Amino acid sequence: MTRNLDFRFWILDLRKNGFAFLFFLNLLFLPLAFAAQTVDLEEQVRRIAAELRCPVCQNLSAADSPSELAQQMRGVILEQLKEGKTPEQIKAYFVSKYGEWVLLAPTPKGFSLLVWVLPFVAVGAGIIFVLFVVRRWVHKKNRLQLATVEPALIERVQREVAAGKPLQVELEAEDIQSPLLQEKARLYADLKELEFDYKAGKLSSTDYQELCRDLEAQAAAVLKELGSSAPARPVVQRSAPKTQQAATHKEAPEREKATYRGWRLAAGGVFLLLFGITLGVFLTKSLRPRLSDQDNITGDFLTGTGPGGIGTSSGMAGMEMGASLSKDIASLLAQGRSAFERQEWPAAIQAFRKILEADANHVEANSYMGLVLAQAGHVDEALAAFDRALATDPNFPIALWGKGLLLYRAKKDTAHARELFERLVGLMPAGEERKAVQKILGEMTTGADGGKKTSAETKLRPAGKTIRGTVSLGPKLNSKPPGSAVLFIIARSSGSSGPPLAVKKIEGPAFPIRYILGPEDSMIPGRALAGKVFVSARLDQDGNPTTRGAGDWVGEYGKNPVEVGTEGVDITLQRLGEP
């Protein structure tokens, strides 16, 4: 383009201002030409990329796709163009890497040939079908007209129409099932109307004659058909005794035709039904909601693809950590956590164990498992669980906290515990919880000074600090709780969802009941209650803490959080869900 333009100016220049202007112009066009070259290259890249499929998209070319891979592919194309490769060579390069698949227009060879040929075959077949159908229509009409060349019948039609027969036929048609008779009535009526129109001057005589001939021919054909299919009808018998002979020997094929038509209808119905069922089954089994942007709606049943990739059915057994599984893990984790917070230990253990079966190194599951085990008094198993968690993530707070406490309280290994707590303090944001850890660190130093054993013992039974109060029933709860009911009084570090610090269990309580929540109720043996806590109570009706029925009565202290040491922390129970 620019070269042409250049040339035209060049001619002009020579004629007008000579070489100076030419030089000036060249200067002007030089950068433009360069720009044109880069534009040209970009256009070339685009054109090649447009023929290549983006491997990570669905039905997008590498030119249109905004994906990172498509960008990189365009980069590769540009690089190879600069190296002087032809578009064909570049396309061949991509085919050698990704296979024929990468071409948006596959080469017409082998199976891909079908893609090229099939549409034309389909169009051709369609045209042939239409031609066939049209030819049959024409044929049918011809046959109809051929059949009417019986002058006797035409005469009869004319006679009957002139005699006003149509009215009579019309009346009869009311209770006559035969479509042929109805057709006859209609044709007669049409003929009568045509005659009326002609007489009223609405039609030219040629038109009238042509239309009349047409209708008469049709009516004659109907009469003939009538004569053959319903020989027993008195009307027909009277008017056309001649056709009766023909009728008797046409009867059998006529009946066969009818049964065939029924059979065809039934077959069509069955086919449609089967098609519908198959479609329904396949679609419902193979479609699923998209779980992510990259997910497919098809999969599972037919292709064996899980969300975002090939799933368990086609993979190697025993090494999957598929997306579906990781989703399970997330929900199991939530289950375990909430069971842990409700102190439903068996449920928590079950959930965390399931996670660990799938992923033995799951940090959070291992940490929680450690807490559960520690709570049950299995110190060594708990330590092993914390170690597994810390091996995967050496800075996981729950594991650091649990292991530190266990080492300090149960193993009396202050040095290691201190190391862990110090690391934990380094990780924690400033707040109540960090202060609690720092406080324990402080305890450790004083404990180390004053001799390990005594300090540990005093820590196991720390004096004083308790929470006291009364649990009573709300006004709506006048019924006595069953004898199997168990009351839990729980102190948590934060809100209603934090991990419990201390729990008091009272079986078969009689309300109102006084309680003392002391260090002996601490969840981690030997750990004193300290700082501010949230106090709540729950009456489990069946006494089984793993079930959390709707019949449970719950209550919270009105002025949470309370400082440990407070008295008069009174709680009123209410039915779960009531304000």
Added chain:
Amino acid sequence: MRFERDPKLDTSLNMPWRRVMITLAVILPLIGLLAYGFSRDPRYINTPLIGRQAPPFTLTLFDGKKISLDDVTGKTVFLNFWASWCPPCRAEARDLEAVWQKVKDSDVVLLGVDIQDTEEDALAFLREFNITYPNGRDLSGKVAVDYGVWGIPETFFIDPQGRITYKHVGSLGSALITAKIDEARRGIVSAKEGKGTYQPIR
């Protein structure tokens, strides 16, 4: 039944059968085509690379050194494409390192190629799983395109002669890795690539 029936009627009665056959002949292949389309994963790209010479590359490792495929000719190469944001890559990371600990003193090289990732995330990933085998980033994506990578983790096993013997899309377990490394060492070319849980790249 076929007494005194004229031949014209006969053909008209045979017509339906012929018509049914023609209809089926048209519809059945179409249904077959539909079923075929439904039964395959439209994303899956079968690699043409197995049995071919591995494309050469030079990779700058995270520690600044450079490594190219030529440097390791004569060794069995385990080439793994990964990214820190890919869950199946995380799933196999520990197994890969475990295998490396077992084979690092033999003539086997494990090589990780991090694609479509930031250096920070990649380094965090390597630290998280204590990965010690050589790893580098493919910044331009050229190595990935050269190997026709489309879903990660994607792993190529290359025999001492530099030929790709096996490709696996999706996370690998240590048993399969060991088996395929052994095959690669002996130059056995697998007929088909392996499939597992993968993550399409971006």
